[in-house]
Amino acid sequence: MRPISEEDLTARARIRDAAMALFAERGVKATTIRGVAEAAGVSPGLVQHHFGTKEELRQACDEYVLSYVREQVTTGITDHNLEKPEYIENVYRSAPPLMHYLGRALVDGSPGAAAMFDELVNVTEQHLSHEDRPEADHRARATVLTAMKLGITVLHEHVSRALGTDLYEPQGALRVGKAQLDLIRPEFLGRELFEQARAGLEKFEGDR
Amino acid sequence: MRPISEEDLTARARIRDAAMALFAERGVKATTIRGVAEAAGVSPGLVQHHFGTKEELRQACDEYVLSYVREQVTTGITDHNLEKPEYIENVYRSAPPLMHYLGRALVDGSPGAAAMFDELVNVTEQHLSHEDRPEADHRARATVLTAMKLGITVLHEHVSRALGTDLYEPQGALRVGKAQLDLIRPEFLGRELFEQARAGLEKFEGDR
DNA sequence: TAGCTTACAATACAAACGTATAGAGTGCTG
DNA sequence: CAGCACTCTATACGTTTGTATTGTAAGCTA
Numbered sequence: 318m319r320p321i322s323e324e325d326l327t328a329r330a331r332i333r334d335a336a337m338a339l340f341a342e343r344g345v346k347a348t349t350i351r352g353v354a355e356a357a358g359v360s361p362g363l364v365q366h367h368f369g370t371k372e373e374l375r376q377a378c379d380e381y382v383l384s385y386v387r388e389q390v391t392t393g394i395t396d397h398n399l400e401k402p403e404y405i406e407n408v409y410r411s412a413p414p415l416m417h418y419l420g421r422a423l424v425d426g427s428p429g430a431a432a433m434f435d436e437l438v439n440v441t442e443q444h445l446s447h448e449d450r451p452e453a454d455h456r457a458r459a460t461v462l463t464a465m466k467l468g469i470t471v472l473h474e475h476v477s478r479a480l481g482t483d484l485y486e487p488q489g490a491l492r493v494g495k496a497q498l499d500l501i502r503p504e505f506l507g508r509e510l511f512e513q514a515r516a517g518l519e520k521f522e523g524d525r
Numbered sequence: 526m527r528p529i530s531e532e533d534l535t536a537r538a539r540i541r542d543a544a545m546a547l548f549a550e551r552g553v554k555a556t557t558i559r560g561v562a563e564a565a566g567v568s569p570g571l572v573q574h575h576f577g578t579k580e581e582l583r584q585a586c587d588e589y590v591l592s593y594v595r596e597q598v599t600t601g602i603t604d605h606n607l608e609k610p611e612y613i614e615n616v617y618r619s620a621p622p623l624m625h626y627l628g629r630a631l632v633d634g635s636p637g638a639a640a641m642f643d644e645l646v647n648v649t650e651q652h653l654s655h656e657d658r659p660e661a662d663h664r665a666r667a668t669v670l671t672a673m674k675l676g677i678t679v680l681h682e683h684v685s686r687a688l689g690t691d692l693y694e695p696q697g698a699l700r701v702g703k704a705q706l707d708l709i710r711p712e713f714l715g716r717e718l719f720e721q722a723r724a725g726l727e728k729f730e731g732d733r
Numbered sequence: 734t735a736g737c738t739t740a741c742a743a744t745a746c747a748a749a750c751g752t753a754t755a756g757a758g759t760g761c762t763g
Numbered sequence: 764c765a766g767c768a769c770t771c772t773a774t775a776c777g778t779t780t781g782t783a784t785t786g787t788a789a790g791c792t793a
Contacts, residue, residue, distance in 0.1 A: 328740075328741080329740095343554075344552050344554060344555075344632075344633070346551075346552060346554045346555035347552075347554035347555075349779080349780065349781085350780075350781065350782085351779090351780080351781095359741075359742090360741065360742045360743075361742090361743095361781095361782095362741070362742055362743070362744095363740075363741050363742075365781085365782065365783085366739090366740070366741070366742095367740090369782095370781075370782075371780095371781065371782090421632065423680060423683060424552075424629065424632045424679060424680075425552070426682075431683060431686070434680075434683045434687065435683075435686070435687060438687045453707070454700055454703065454704060456687070456688065457688060457700040457701060457703070457704040458704045458707060458708065459687075460684055460687040460688055460701075460704070461677065461684075461701055461704040461705055461708060462708060463687070464676055464677045464680045464683065464684050465673040465676055465677065465708075467676065467680060468672055468673055468675065468676010468677060468679060468680060469669065469672045469673065469676060471632060471676060471679050471680065472631060472632075472642070472672045472675060472676060472679065474634075475631060475639060475642045475643075475672065476668055476669075476672050478639070478643070479642065479643060479646045479664070479667075479668040479671070480664065480665060480668055492662055492665040493665060493668075493669055495662065495665070496662060496665040496666045496668070496669040497669055499661070499666055499710075499713065500666065500669060500670060500673075500709060500710060500713055501708060501709070501710070502707075502708065502709070502710050505707065505708055536770075536771080537770095557749080557750065557751085558750080558751065558752085559749090559750080559751095567771075567772090568771065568772045568773075569751095569752095569772090569773095570752095570754095570771070570772055570773070570774095571770075571771050571772075573751085573752065573753085574769090574770070574771070575770090577752095578751075578752075579750095579751065579752090
């Protein structure tokens with residue numbers, strides 16, 4: 318798969334990418350249309366031409382990220398690609414800026430990100446309910462698990478600094494992934510999924 | 526201990542509290558001096574008189590929260606007050622706005638919050654190193670544990686929504702606390718601390 | 734080729750914002 | 764009582780920001 322260079326993209330896509338990066342780094346309010354335009358190498362007017370208002374630009378970023386995440390979850394988990402190297406490779410190349418944006422959007426108050434959070438909680442809750450422990454508070458467990466997972470994304474700057482390695486570099490992702498598996502009770506996640514995740518990590522580690 | 530009503534505070538304290546609340550809810554950039562002044566019931570000029578610039582106001586909030594957290598950690602953990610009801614009661618009454626601010630500050634890029642994160646990682650790492658498993662990546666584990674804990678604070682809005690209960694109400698805090706204990710391997714935290722936390726939670730539950 | 738749509742830039746403008754400045758009221762101190 | 768310090772308000776100023784408007788060039792279509 319050829320790597321897509323930023324210059325080959327249409328101006329609209331470049332604007333969207335620049336907006337995602339700036340929204341993620343500084344937040345929506347601190348990001349200016351002029352700043353986005355400069356980062357994308359276009360005039361401020363063009364940003365307006367393609368996206369109308371700043372709010373619509375943010376919505377476009379939301380929709381882009383959300384459709385991406387949904388697609389990756391589908392092709393990754395539902396289609397059982399979690400251990401395929403090309404899938405992992407592709408995710409690690411394309412995901413970081415999107416995850417960066419998603420993390421910030423969760424804090425900045427994007428409706429789309431909130432909806433995605435709820436979706437993830439529901440999926441997790443359903444998964445946990447299959448383990449037959451009807452007395453357990455599956456809702457709370459699913460919520461905490463989701464928040465912990467996403468919390469690492471939201472705090473990735475601090476995680477990277479504490480680790481001395483960028484979380485989005487393979488090394489950092491590997492260390493964090495393993496630490497997460499060390500931390501969580503296997504029976505909580507379900508043995509099957511737990512082993513699958515561990516196998517994926519180890520295969521990924523062997524590849525480098 | 527008498528409850529401190531907001532009107533009894535000095536104007537300076539009211540401004541600081543209002544700023545913390547707005548910074549936490551909207552972020553620093555989206556918060557205006559005029560907004561802080563209105564929320565505190567004073568003129569915008571007074572904000573400037575007491576704190577100079579917006580940046581200095583943010584630093585004052587940082588210092589206030591940080592000294593509070595450090596104090597609570599000291600009197601709570603070091604002095605072994607974790608199970609005393611009046612300590613817990615006091616924390617649950619005074620902590621929420623401060624934690625709310627801290628969570629936002631971590632994302633908004635406050636140097637003080639970053640320093641606090643690093644401190645917590647170091648304390649946790651030291652704790653983990655006492656368990657003799659020299660081959661384990663204690664640094665990564667401490668980082669992930671810290672990020673997960675704080676991640677729940679940062680995402681508390683979403684956690685509360687998914688739970689249907691405010692995380693900062695006793696009910697919500699209880700459900701989340703128990704779910705966290707269910708999720709984490711006890712031997713990871715150290716049996717002693719784990720049991721201490723569980724005992725504190727159960728005593729807290731009994732009190733209501 | 735005439736006409737229309739699309740992609741882009743440049744300029745303009747009103748609102749919001751941080752902050753500087755001036756001044757009023759009050760209490761303390763000599 | 765004079766003078767100073769402190770708290771607080773009101774106003775003003777320059778900048779930044781989102782966005783509206785206008786203009787230009789290129790490509791498509793009939």
